[in-house]
Amino acid sequence: MVWVRARVATSRKQGKALCFLQLRQSMHTAQAVVFAKEGELVGFAATLPRESVVDVFGEVTLPAEAVASCSQSAVRRLYCVSRAMPELPLQLEDAARSDEQLAADPSLTRVNQDVRLNHRVIDLRTAANQGIFRLQTRGAPLGPARLLSPLGFTEIHSPKMIGTASEGGADVFRVERDAYLAQSPQLYKQMALMADLDRVFEVAPVFRSENSLTHRHGTEHMTEFVGLDMEMTFFEHYHEVLDMLDRTFCAVFDGLNQSHQEELAAARFTRSETDERARARIRERLDARGPESLAEHADTEDMGTEDEKLLGEIVAELHGQDYYIIDKFPAAVRPFYTMPDPTDPRWSNSYDIFIRGEEVTSGAQRVHDPQMLLDCAKEKGVDLSPIYSYVDSFKYGAMPHAGGGIGLERVVMLFLGLPNIRKSSMFPRDPKRLNP
Amino acid sequence: MVWVRARVATSRKQGKALCFLQLRQSMHTAQAVVFAKEGELVGFAATLPRESVVDVFGEVTLPAEAVASCSQSAVRRLYCVSRAMPELPLQLEDAARSDEQLAADPSLTRVNQDVRLNHRVIDLRTAANQGIFRLQTRGAPLGPARLLSPLGFTEIHSPKMIGTASEGGADVFRVERDAYLAQSPQLYKQMALMADLDRVFEVAPVFRSENSLTHRHGTEHMTEFVGLDMEMTFFEHYHEVLDMLDRTFCAVFDGLNQSHQEELAAARFTRSETDERARARIRERLDARGPESLAEHADTEDMGTEDEKLLGEIVAELHGQDYYIIDKFPAAVRPFYTMPDPTDPRWSNSYDIFIRGEEVTSGAQRVHDPQMLLDCAKEKGVDLSPIYSYVDSFKYGAMPHAGGGIGLERVVMLFLGLPNIRKSSMFPRDPKRLNP
Missing domain, CATH: 2.40.50.140 (Nucleic acid-binding proteins)
Known part of the structure; x- marks a missing residue:
């Protein structure tokens, strides 16, 4: 059973x-x-x-x-x-029919390409589409990272925003009035989960325009950076996802510390100790007192950058740890799609991961109930009507899920103790720099 | 010795x-x-x-x-x-000095951040930068692909062009007059090589505007797709790079055929045989007759799409092969940065890889001599003055190099025999589609 x-x-x-x-x-x-x-x-x-x-x-x-x-x-x-809406925009059994089946019986319903793409989240649930997109990852151990790395290749992330049409002007995309550059893959990774891909990650450029640069969750004056994004369904509690993020971070750090001495030395990095028990103690302590300590500010206020750095110093002093997690941020300071704490809606099921007092990962459980999503968006003054596909994706049966976003350059900068984020970006982009 | x-x-x-x-x-x-x-x-x-x-x-x-x-x-x-230019814009020994060294001797030359970034290719050659950027790949076996794939994660590629400001309007990047979206990482991967990274690859979105859609090397009406780009220095002959591409493709195909039966079956793929000797025979034959057969068209003409498909059928019939390589395209039909054939400048050291008569990879040896690059650009009417950093990067000592670009969606489509490229893109983008 x-x-x-x-x-x-x-x-x-x-x-x-x-x-x-x-x-x-x-x-x-x-x-x-x-x-x-x-x-x-x-x-x-x-x-x-x-x-x-x-x-x-x-x-x-x-x-x-x-x-x-x-x-x-x-x-x-x-x-x-x-509960899925009773009348789905397309039936999976229609979308799943093979050409042979359709040819044999002309009376069967066909689903044309445009309908499939308009309601892509459902279309992606067919066995054929599951095969296509799961195959791409099952092939990952055979992909460039695995095959080329042992051959001496270095993976790079080059900028997607450039100062001129580099290869002739004919087909450069000078983004027009109706298109924008994605600020994060947030909505799409959630939609991929809603298409039953269960657990997804993406490594890709994200873009933030100049208005964001004073925000504390910003990217320190970078207008383009590499996002390591993950999102997964969970079974009982969003801490399943938080534990996964924690284990992944620790595995990467431990692995780098153990096997890449030469590069670490060349990058002038002072390695720090990582101790499983210390990590657990800090997490417990912060879990326990997190909301209370934040409440000393005000319900709707985020922690300031200075307070964050001070907390980083305290943790380092008390526990010899540069790495820690804070859980349960005030709901008011998190995006509309963040799941409120079911026991007290002033808080939310959200978390940040810190290195040396600076945030490297921001994540949360996401709202998967379409009505709650609409309510949360309304409360925060966000108009969801242009992204109805996103809201709709939770109407066809939605898994509870959580995830997080990691800024590659920030992690590298903080792990290596670099003084400026531009040091960890190969060709950095900021409001004043589009070259080289 | x-x-x-x-x-x-x-x-x-x-x-x-x-x-x-x-x-x-x-x-x-x-x-x-x-x-x-x-x-x-x-x-x-x-x-x-x-x-x-x-x-x-x-x-x-x-x-x-x-x-x-x-x-x-x-x-x-x-x-x-x-030969590097005699007066470099910055000296590596200046750029390489530690803070301790500089503090100990105020008379030493300092290199400020702006100078470093203006001449990033040289700056990246310092041991510290080599450490930073090589570390990111040495960490690849510990990265998300390796760690998360066994845990059931699927890697996704979500679109970077979206129809609305998805997370509030404050910091969305509506690309302004002076910025463009990259059509490929071509120039940057070459610059990374010039920064002594030796071998690089990138998996990232590339953008092509509507004007490109009638071009045969276009992307079949996709305005955004995922590029698998690689570039490497070689020692004696650019066929070293072509062999690398060939081996990588075959390893991926063989691996997928051997170990991913279920997904292949779900995606309704008919697997094709791959035979090392047949591959070699075809390559020899095409190497030998390539330029001559193309010459039957005209020196400056590319092969037409119909001819390509016909050739694909002939290869399949004669050799039972869906996969083959054509070498030595006419110089006139390739981009300005393509290396001419040293024995006859009507041809070039360029190649395409085909599956079932359709191109999946286009690549070439690149010009690494700055004067030759300027001459080639002039001949093709390309103004290089806005991308002087690219031209300059070959002035500081340049390694012979070659590479290629692979369209992920095209490879998946052709390998699986899918009827439309939108089937292999999770949320496809074309001139009429920015949703979902």
């Missing part, structure tokens, strides 16, 4: 005592049977719209390969995590 | 019979001694400007760690591969 989180592919009631559920996880589907002896469960199961996300407890196994026929499993408990 | 390619760090003549050369490869330096018995060699060695690239034959070993003192090696032969 196991707990399984999956989507409802189909739900078919048979009399009062029986309901056949077809569940799906990425490319895999399984039959599950809900019996009447579970009280209201059959009626409840029958009302679940397709694509809703459910937690199922019972004899459920999702097979390694898709099953067409019935492999019935008894469901003992059934919760709806996220 | 070995051949070594290195930079001239310093050159100091002592009388008529002796010249002390200090050579440098990335962070490593070594002393080499040129004796008079080599004829004119001492006088020649003494005239070499700092940062020139030389080939040295003799008892030369570049130590694993920097040597301050003299570990003399006898030089028997010495060639200048690329």
